[in-house]
Amino acid sequence: MTFRPLHDRILVRRIKAEEKTVGGIIIPDTAQEKPQEGEVVAAGAGARDDSGQLRALDVKIGDRILFGKWSGTEIKLNGEDLLIMKESDVLGVIEIEAAARTAA
DSSP: OOOOOOTTEEEEEEOOOOSBOTTSOBOOGGGOOOOSEEEEEEEOSOEEOTTSOEEOOSOOTTOEEEEOTTOSEEEEETTEEEEEEEGGGEEEEEOHHHHHHHHO
16 A cells, blocks of 8 residues: 655654663663654645645655654554654754765
8 A cells, every 4th residue: 555645744754763872771662752753755745835836845755854752643554653744843854964974
């Protein structure tokens, strides 16, 4: 089954959080918070502005994003837990290439 979000909504897969701290302490599942980082799996065509023109989304499929702690609606699709949220719930896009260049 495939899923296509409408308008300015996106489908997001949460990225698993680290199970160990930097110091090596293992965090049990019950104490872990839900990750606020995810990958865009599907995106709608965009929202219409006041004049009726279609405004494309800033995020695209494959982008790693940060979103608010309580953002989106959780759904189960093909046995996988996913989130549907509006593009406005996205706090930012993580650009891995830029971060790797500054670290090097």
